[in-house]
Amino acid sequence: MLALNETWYLVLAAMIFTIGAVGLLTRKNPLVMFMCVELMLNAVNLTFVTFSKALDDIAGQAIVFFVMVVAAAEVVVGLGIIVAIMRRRQGANADDISLMRG
């Protein structure tokens, strides 16, 4: 059996990151789009922790801590914006928010 090394984690993280990106591109519900961003951020977190282990360096873990704070702040504001829009237009999806173009 193959040895479990950091490459496995990195590949898994890259896959999660990509799945998140696909989700953001294909889902119309803005809430689900945000969830996909969370997936991407988690993939990055996993990458950081993996490097932290591989480099034997605590900094990677500290960074993940900050990323979590950032993610929380983003979610709060993002959900705020969605709530504001949904109040005006019930059940609007991402495609409906497209008055400006060209």
Added chain:
Amino acid sequence: MNLIWLIPCLPLFGFLVLLVAGRKLGDPGAGWWGTGVVAASFLVVVKVFFDLLALPEEERSLTQTLFTWIPSGSFKVSIGFLADPLSILMCLFITGIGALIHLYSIGYMKGDEKFSKFFLYLNLFLASMLLLVLGDNLLLTFLGWEGVGTCSYLLISFWHTDPANASAGKKAFVTNRIGDFGFMLGTFLVWVTVGSINYADIGPAAPMIAAGTATAIALLFFLGAVGKSAQLPLSVWLPDAMAGPTPVSALIHAATMVTAGVYLIARLNPIMAQAGWANDVIAWTGAITALVAASIAIAQTDIKKVLAYSTVSQLGYMFLAVGTQNYVAGIFHMVTHAFFKALLFLGAGSVIMAMSHEQDMRKFGNLRKYLPVTFATFMIGWLAISGIPPLAGFWSKDEVLAGAFNAGPAGPVLWFIGLLVALMTAFYMTRVVIMTFFGSEKWRLTDDPHEAVESADVESEAVESEAVESVDLVGASVAAADHGGGHGGGHDDHHGLSPDHTPQESHWTMTAPLVILAGLSIFGGAINLPFGSDFKHLERWLEPTLAYEHELPPVPVLVLLAFAAIAVASLGIFLAYLVYSKHKIAAEKIERPVLAHAWYIDETYAKVAGGPGEAGFQGLADFDGTVVDGAVNGVGAGVLGIGNKLRPVQSGLVRSYALGISIGGALLLAFIVTRMNL
């Protein structure tokens, strides 16, 4: 004390005062103020001129640095002025003629609601022009270059309520931008090659520049010159620029701004000396432009258009001279041309004023009876431009031609083209004189040919306006200005030139400049007579600036050439006399075949478009339209087309945008993978 800085700053000061208090000064106060500052500037130029004269010949170069404008590492640009024989000579006639034309404008613009604004622009123009000439480095020259372009643009569209004028201004702007582009690139190339853009540094460094680089620099600057000086293929804007007030045509579009290209080439003569075949390009462009423009001038009916094409043609002469490295002749012709062409334009302006802003020569005739001063001075201008000795035009033209004759193996061909142009020049100028000042008083005819012209005009304008509007880059909903008829220069476009109209001579503020310019046109040649080096004042004066190594043909040949030129000029006058005065030959036969056979313009097209004059004009419009307008408008349409094609990509859908970001990211990754050590 060094007063050089005052030369451009006085008109600038005049501009600022007019900006603040122009309306209060009013009519004619603003005009007198504007004239005053320019006259004062002229006096300063004279003072500096004598300062220079007092210096020993090889030290005749004064510089004055005001402050460091751009301090950027090794690249330093100062606001500094360079007064040497070349620039001071330019300043002398710019401020001198400028002051006269300011004075003339007081009368010409009388009663115009934007009277003070006109002088505001005119002062700004002179400040820019003087900056162009006096700047001690390429960047300052470029600033002046841009400044004169802007003023020209503003003044062409001065009466911008007329859509034709706004469009003509726009065309001038676009064409000049193409030239400016060459100037900018040339400046950068000089900076990269020489490490400085100061003229003082370029001169000594020029001999070290590789021939290829020097050729590239020369061609780039020549591109700039072609735009500014209306040479083929960027000549299209100058005839249209006649939409502006006539003093503007005289000052900017004949005497000063359009010669900036010649000045630039002369200024960069150390580089030109290394530039090899670029000089041939310049000479041939000049010769061909002179020929084409002169032939087009033959068929014009609008008096200002004739003069406009004549200007293009004479500028071609100047480029022929500088292209054959005969700089003194080029500058000489520039000076004499400034005298007689300004005179002719101002005379034409006087005629136009007298004729209620009618510009169609077919409605003039016998005006010598009503406008004696204008007539007398115009005759002098006519003889001068035709090349009749001993007037100014003869001497300078002769020198250009003699220089061309001796310019290498192709010299005689260039000389022959020049001679042909001289013939045509004499012909079309005689035509103007006869149609305007002699013959019957045609505006009294009730059955006038203007109607036909008008209807043809309307038709073609409709077609043209559609084409232009579809690529209207700056968005003004205006039509093309290609068709003059009687539109151009009027304050209010008086088309009602009634049969019982009696023309009257203009105010003294207008005739005085005419008289002074007529004097200059007669005696201007004296500054450089070809009777041995004692008489070549101009050549000796310019010697420190221009590395003049040009050899003239031996004296007997020179004399022969001179007589050939006189003969050709007389022949041209005589032919025109036969055609237009004696009617021995139908005018149509000359006007149409010249154009048709020279430029292969379809004769059926001429028939469709109407009378012969109009046909020639149409032919020109067609020629310019396909070659230059087509290019300019094509670029515009291309830009708009691409923009409109791209618009749907900006769909407004946030998911599409995210997709764009993803694809961009994927492309960056794809590139970076090629850089990896896999």
Added chain:
Amino acid sequence: MRVEMFTFLLTAAICLAGSAGVVLLRNPVHNALSLVATLFGVAVLFIQQGAYFLAAIQVIVYAGAIVILFLFVIMLLGVDKAEGLDRDPILGQRPAAIAAAVAILGLSLTALLSVGSRVTGQASTLAAIDGSEPNINALAKVLFTDYVFAFEITSVLLTVAVVGAVVLSRKAGPAIDAAEFPEGTTADLLQAKHDAAAVEQGVLEEVATEDETPEGEAETAEEALR
């Protein structure tokens, strides 16, 4: 080693299934629950790599707070309806999205695998993990020494988030700028185009001759889209 490998593979499967669920399931509530599965999986992987404290807050903050917030908003807005996923209204969006994503994945994997099993960075720049002190102590030490500035400014970030959330939750009156966008949204235009096409097709099937009106409509919609 075998146990570790087994744990990793199992967790990885859960993570991938969870992420796939977020993308593929129709109901937002199910999406959120799938997200929780991924988050838990990642937490397990954190533990496996010695990041115990992070695993804990991953569960507490992410799964406990953030996902709950999501669910809360879903319920608040009543958008827990299934989303139609059969076809994407934007033409070509789905294949292009998948192509772009596959490209990104493929290219990043090329980058990741090109280094083989080696991470090229300098080891233990700040502090080694496998020291004598517990994970949480080591982490706390860097947070309050090397990352003290980052730690301090996260407070600004949180303040911004709080102020932002408060501001955004205010009630707003009716929109005043509807008239500025007479063409409506791109989605409306797409729908109109789609409807017109459907109508046209229907008419074509029924009466082959009278198809002028729907075609005209389709053109209008197309023009509007342009």
Added chain:
Amino acid sequence: MIARIVQDSPVQTLAAEAASGTPEIIWSAIAPNLILMLGGVLLLTVVSLLRGKSPSWFPAVWTVVTASLALIALFPLWARVQDEGAQTVMAGAVGLDGFSLFVTGIICLSVIMGALLLEGYVRREGLEGAEWYVLLLLSASGGVTMASANDLIVMFIGLEILSVAAYVLTAMHSKRISSQEAGLKYFVLGAFASAFLLYGIALTYGATGSTNLVRIQRFLSDTVITQNGLLLAGFAFMLVGFGFKIGAAPFHTWAPDVYQGAPSPVTAYMASGIKAAGFAGLLRVFVVTFGPTYGADWRPMVYALAVLSLLVGSFMAIVQTNVKRMLAYSSISHAGFILVAVEASSTQGTSAALFYLLAYTFMVTGSFAIVTIMGRTGDGTHALDDYRGLGRARPGLALIFTVFLLAQAGVPFTAGFLSKFYVINSVVAEGQYALAVIAMVSAVVAAFLYLRVVVAMYFSEDPAAELMESRIKVPVGASIALVIAVVGTLWLGIVPGAVTNVANDAVAQLVAFKS
């Protein structure tokens, strides 16, 4: 590339600090940032305590004073940096150098003008509240953090503070759906791009073992990485994130919609302050950190982004009929121009970029100030047609707008000419002639779009009826902002010497190591 070297090695300092426990915190070194942060938080507190009894101008004046104080605080720091050289503070997380101080100055200016514009705007739109200003100040502090960050993760947090506040500000015109739409688009795409940036940071961390830029630079100059996949992929991902923030094509798609939908004063701040912060991050990461060692790898990508931005920006701007949106596209083209300077990857290029950013701050805030005024109640009259005949109706406004437009077109004796000139000069010095030519061509194309507005204002036969009827009010704050912008635009164009020298000195004092 960097002239002066930090005197005592930050790495050693860091090691010493780590050994001795808590690092020494020199508060004065981050004074401008602290002033902005505290100003924002205190404003929130004071206004809450006053419970609506404060006059409506109070938060605006507070903000202007705060930002001015931050601006003043730059001077002693500048003197210190010039005397003692660049240094790192806050345990190596923050670079105290001429570069960060210069960008901080730009951001403070942008905040001052944004606040001056907001004052009249929120009153006109009936949206009073101190939150606008609180978010503006906090966002600016994020921008300052980003510009002075010497650590990728600090830079990321700074960017998030900047952006999250900007998302809210964008969506804050609650009466306009377009404002909320812009907020949503900005947020979704911003979060997406942030994820890319963060992934790039992660890969860089893996490749170099640190997120500290000085350490990374030293590591890269000491070590030859034979398998550089991680690092290079990190470049690509980070460039997506930065490209998004500065609005470079093809990551620009959000910009037109967001600039159009956002409240006009916020757009002014976005186009100047946020762009400056984004470029500061880009310059510090790519030019300063990776420039000396990996320039050959990232410069072609920046080249491509620059060319695309220049073309897309000018070509798309020309077909717009909405002035606000047109200015948004033109800002993309400006971003392309600054990217040209980034591509030069030299001291000269960096100082050209700094000069451009300062000049652009004046030009663009001025332009959007006019747009704010012309938007009138509802912030909705931004069509090109609404500007027809402005030259006759309000000659003063039209003249000032003309100055800004001509400056953006790069007309001599305005700030725009010299900034473009410096940029092109810097790439020519690097031998990138093709790029210089493309930049110049696009400047020529772009000149038409500014001319289009000028023509509409002055040469229009039928002035917009509404323009003649309704009175356009110019609030005190907006007129002060206009004066600042005009003076700045002309000052930088006519006597740029002092600022040029400051920009050069700023780059000469940069936290970095020689290899």
